[in-house]
Amino acid sequence: PRLIDLVRDAGLTGHGGAGFPTWRKLAAVAAGANAVVIGNGAEGEPASAKDATLLSRAPHLVLDGLRLAADAVHATDCFLYVPTRLMGRLRQVRQERVTLVPAADTFVAGEESAVIAAVAGRKPLPKDKRELTVHSGLHGRPTLVQNVETLAHIATIARYGPAWFRRHGTDTEPGTFLATVGGAVRAPGVYELPYGIPLAALLDGAGGPATDLSAVLVGGYHGTWLSRTDIPVSRAGLRPFGGSPGAGVVHALPASYCGLAETARITRYLADQSARQCGPCRFGLPSMADTLDRLAAGRRDPDLPRQLVVLTNLVTGRGACHHPDGTARLVR
Numbered sequence: 001p002r003l004i005d006l007v008r009d010a011g012l013t014g015h016g017g018a019g020f021p022t023w024r025k026l027a028a029v030a031a032g033a034n035a036v037v038i039g040n041g042a043e044g045e046p047a048s049a050k051d052a053t054l055l056s057r058a059p060h061l062v063l064d065g066l067r068l069a070a071d072a073v074h075a076t077d078c079f080l081y082v083p084t085r086l087m088g089r090l091r092q093v094r095q096e097r098v099t100l101v102p103a104a105d106t107f108v109a110g111e112e113s114a115v116i117a118a119v120a121g122r123k124p125l126p127k128d129k130r131e132l133t134v135h136s137g138l139h140g141r142p143t144l145v146q147n148v149e150t151l152a153h154i155a156t157i158a159r160y161g162p163a164w165f166r167r168h169g170t171d172t173e174p175g176t177f178l179a180t181v182g183g184a185v186r187a188p189g190v191y192e193l194p195y196g197i198p199l200a201a202l203l204d205g206a207g208g209p210a211t212d213l214s215a216v217l218v219g220g221y222h223g224t225w226l227s228r229t230d231i232p233v234s235r236a237g238l239r240p241f242g243g244s245p246g247a248g249v250v251h252a253l254p255a256s257y258c259g260l261a262e263t264a265r266i267t268r269y270l271a272d273q274s275a276r277q278c279g280p281c282r283f284g285l286p287s288m289a290d291t292l293d294r295l296a297a298g299r300r301d302p303d304l305p306r307q308l309v310v311l312t313n314l315v316t317g318r319g320a321c322h323h324p325d326g327t328a329r330l331v332r
Contacts, residue, residue, distance in 0.1 A: 003072040003158060004030065010162035011174040012154070016040060016110070016147030017222075017247045019235055022154070025144055028134035030073040032142030037075040038119055039066045041082035041148040042103035042110035044273070045220050047249045050178035051148050053190040055086050058152065059093045065151030066098060068158050073144055079119050082148075107221070107273035111321050112145045114275075125275045126321030147247075149178055169195035173234045177245060181206040183252035184213060195245070196237065200229035202250060212255040220249030221266050222326025225259060242332065263330065264292035270327045280324035284315035288331055 008023035029035050039062060043051040055062060063080070070078045077099070082090060084102045094100060101119050103109055109124040116138050118124035137143025146154075153175065157165050166174040173195040179202060182188045186207025193202055199216060203209060215225040218233065224243030231237055235244050253259060268289040274281035288311045295304050312328035319325065 003068055003154070006157050006162055007154060010153075010157045010165040011172075012150065012157060012165065013173070014147055015149035015153070015177055015247070017220075017244075019244065022146070022150055025134055025146070026069065026072055028132070029075075029142045029144040032135065033074075035070075035073045035075040035142040035144065036077045036079070036138045037066060037070045037073060037144045037146070038115055038138070039078075039080040039082075039148050039151050040110055040112075040115050040145050041080065041086070042115065042124075043083065044103075044105060044107040044109050045247070045249065046269075047180060047182060047217075047220055047251055048247055049180045050190050050248050052083060052086065054149055054152060054178065055082060055090065059090055061152040061155050062148045063094060063098065064158075065146075065148075065153070065155035068154055069144060069146060069151060070097070073142070075144070077138075080148075081115050081118060107270065108275050108321065108323055111323070113321065115145055116143060125277060126323065127277075128320050170232075170234060170236070172236060177248050179233075179248040179250050181250045181252075183217075184210045184254040185252050186210045193233070195234045196232045198229065199226065199231050199233055199250075202233055203229065203252060209252055210254075213252050214255045214257060215253045215259050217249070217251040217253065219244050219246030220251075221270060222246060222330055223249065224329070225253075225263070242329065258296065260292070261296040264289065264296040267292050267327060267331060270323070270330075274323055275320070278318070278320045280315035280319040284311055284324060285327055287311055288315070288327065292331065 004023050004026045012022045013019045041051045041055050078097050079099045079101050081101045081103050104124045111126040114124040114126045133143050169175045176192050176194050179191050179193050191205055215227050217223055223246050238244055271285035271289040276282050291307050312331050315324035316328045
């Protein structure tokens with residue numbers, strides 16, 4: 001209970017993409033019995049490297065956060081779900097009570113229900129959630145699934161306190177986040193930055209643009225293209241533009257690249273990476289990719305944009321997970 005209060009006072013939210021208040025998930029799982037905690041280090045998006053960097057450079061911080069979260073919710077089992085390439089290193093530093101589980105190298109393998117399926121020994125595929133995971137997750141037990149960056153923040157909050165955590169960021173979105181900055185910047189890499197930093201300052205922190213830019217993708221493959229760089233990188237700052245920081249991916253697109261062609265490429269990748277379990281993924285996403293391909297190829301058909309609007313509306317909110325929703329958001 002003490003840790004949950006500290007996390008609440010700090011204002012920590014999940015760093016896996018959804019941004020849900022961390023203390024609420026902790027409290028919900030703690031209210032049950034025979035709980036499970038899973039650290040989610042799957043990072044299936046090609047443009048993201050922040051979780052792998054954290055697990056490589058500061059694995060003890062993640063493991064400390066995992067242990068603290070487990071103690072707070074009275075968990076009897078702990079799992080760490082990570083890419084296979086990191087398993088060897090983590091076996092050397094992992095603590096007792098923590099079971100390592102290899103993560104599949106697919107885009108949807110990090111979705112919460114897919115993580116639970118993998119830990120249970122099944123294929124890492126998302127499924128419809130008839131009941132919240134915090135109430136009924138792994139084998140019907142209350143289950144906390146937290147991104148490894150969130151767990152690392154839990155460890156630092158436990159050590160330094162909420163006031164220390166709130167020294168950075170904004171009043172409503174305190175703290176820092178790990179950003180994978182790539183594309184046309186002089187020093188691509190993973191950077192720790194405060195929420196609310198202007199996009200221009202974020203790019204400058206990565207050496208600045210390497211050339212003239214046409215747009216910047218914020219939030220990754222389920223994110224939003226921005227042509228302005230004065231926008232604060234926070235949920236509040238990006239919301240008017242239909243965006244979110246997501247998992248911290250920022251990709252600068254050179255002016256010599258066609259944004260429509262790049263979006264078509266990403267959408268085709270997302271269609272190919274779907275679980276193919278429901279209509280929106282099996283039919284909707286490939287149709288969206290086909291339509292974007294025709295637009296990017298310069299086909300002069302005034303009906304194509306209208307078709308995209310129809311398709312994005314058809315897939316949104318109808319999938320077994322949020323993969324179709326995120327793809328539709330990018331296309332919009």
